């Protein structure tokens with residue numbers, strides 16, 4: 001049993017979750033994730049790790065409330081316990097001293113990006129953060145990024161905070177202005193990661209992205225998280241979740257995710273922004289069409 | 292001594308059948324198919340045992356259960372004694388009695404088998420374990436006559452499946468401290484996530500694992516060795532390690548369309564149903580509820596997946612296998628149960644492509660007919676394609692049960708450990724020692740996919756190897 005230290009809403013439908021899990025806190029590094037279950041009968045939910053405290057033995061995630069399981073998670077209070085909290089899982093973010101690094105985060109990825117930004121700073125890189133949201137009221141942790149990064153750009157689709165547009169637009173502007181970018185990290189919805197990857201590909205700049213496919217065990221046992229990278233089958237839970245965005249077969253990935261779309265989800269944008277959590281309702285509808 | 296147990300006046304050649312749930316009823320529930328012997332049936336069956344001077348049956352058992360010994364006690368009406376006799380070498384009798392392929396092991400070597408009527412050893416083993424559980428015979432018979440002094444040594448076991456549990460029990464009996472590390476949230480490995488409820492009720496697995504806990508094993512779940520701690524870190528905590536991580540990397544066919552929604556590995560399907568209790572209405576694990584299912588492969592895992600799909604309400608379930616029924620690797624009993632439950636069989640059929648609709652969902656399996664040709668290197672007839680024989684099987688869900696290789700996590704995170712080209716860990720056959728000092732390995736992680744009982748046998752071999760190593764190390 002793992003005790004919840006803190007659970008609160010950061011912005012509407014986006015929650016912070018701090019759990020006492022010394023076995024994870026001891027070892028976790030930027031780019032990794034955990035799998036938890038909200039209660040004994042609940043399904044396994046993968047969440048990116050957004051922060052940790054090795055001394056206190058706690059691990060922090062940011063999650064989006066989107067579907068039955070994350071709604072149950074969002075109801076839990078400090079002092080409640082989780083029956084499963086497994087990790088750290090996945091590979092560690094690839095961080096080297098390269099020069100200037102652009103880190104893009106959106107949605108739950110604004111939280112998950114923070115350890116990556118920190119790791120890049122520790123490696124001695126100049127770090128430019130681009131945080132994107134639909135609107136100003138969906139932004140969080142801008143200050144925390146400012147504390148670490150050299151520059152922070154905020155961009156919203158409606159222009160209510162920072163520049164109007166997407167992280168892709170800022171990235172493109174920098175490329176166009178001929179400013180140096182030695183590496184990119186992007187974490188957020190598939191759409192954002194795909195667009196930024198295509199921009200990076202055009203400029204032959206390395207880009208690391210974090211995939212968020214359907215997962216069950218998180219140990220490489222089921223193959224539910226499979227994706228195609230550089231023409232090869234990879235299991236995102238053990239070979240990733242971080243990959244070179246230029247090598248990901250985005251068409252296959254987007255197709256696969258799109259078809260998991262559940263009836264009640266209104267728009268692709270909303271669905272995509274469910275991040276790691278997008279599996280459940282969708283699988284239920286499998287096979288329940290054509291009649 | 293127990294002369295009375297011997298059959299009097301000739302040999303009884305009537306092997307007692309075990310009652311089963313009716314096929315029409317059982318396809319609608321997840322309750323166990325085989326119901327087990329009644330006391331009367333068990334006694335009658337036990338009395339058929341000839342108590343041979345040279346019991347060949349024992350040599351057929353990978354963990355050398357004292358078969359004539361336990362049957363003698365049973366026939367004499369001493370159920371507790373029978374249980375104790377089994378548990379000298381086998382800590383999971385209720386599990387083994389259910390899932391071991393006895394027809395290829397002990398029962399194949401039973402002297403009565405020459406006359407087509409081997410003693411139903413597996414059913415008797417199951418009966419003894421179940422009867423004792425029902426009557427709450429625990430502990431007393433498990434504890435060694437004199438408690439062994441603690442050795443002061445500790446062994447870490449990676450994986451809580453059959454190999455890990457068997458190793459743990461032998462080490463505990465010798466006074467070593469044992470910690471088992473399990474990646475998932477419940478111990479048992481394939482016994483929990485792989486074999487379905489109707490073939491091996493999870494309560495039975497829990498009960499038998501409970502006994503290992505009572506013997507003193509510490510089991511730590513949600514701990515993925517390689518990530519939560521590396522093998523090297525664990526090695527510092529323990530005097531020796533045993534790697535029993537099983538064969539969990541599912542194979543895919545590598546044919547077009549494999550990424551369509553509706554194509555999944557049997558591991559994914561069975562894990563969703565078993566570990567995540569999708570068969571239980573209270574659990575909210577999403578499991579696809581398809582109408583038409585094709586399961587590719589014809590081993591026990593394929594039968595489990597097909598029969599599970601049927602119970603979850605699929606209207607049509609087919610097994611697609613490229614060879615014929617005679618070559619199907621599943622146990623005969625499993626094949627028969629599947630047939631009784633209305634699973635269709637498409638033998639001599641090879642899938643060549645998955646077809647999908649424009650939403651990326653699977654709609655059909657394109658197959659080719661095969662015929663049997665020359666034997667391959669293992670002596671099995673090689674399937675050869677029949678020209679122009681393509682046809683489509685309409686399906687919503689295709690489940691791949693074509694085998695698996697060892698999970699690469701340990702090898703990927705422990706570069707110094709020696710592995711074969713197949714990805715299996717390389718060990719010294721006698722002791723199961725790897726190339727790393729004090730690190731042993733066994734079960735499917737070493738052999739590739741095999742059976743529960745072979746893994747348990749490996750666990751016991753490793754326990755002996757580890758015990759010897761620990762005594763040298765002092």
Ligand code: FES
Pocket residue numbers: 214215216217218219220221222223224225226235236237238
């Ligand atoms: S989640 Fe099962 S293999 Fe990745």
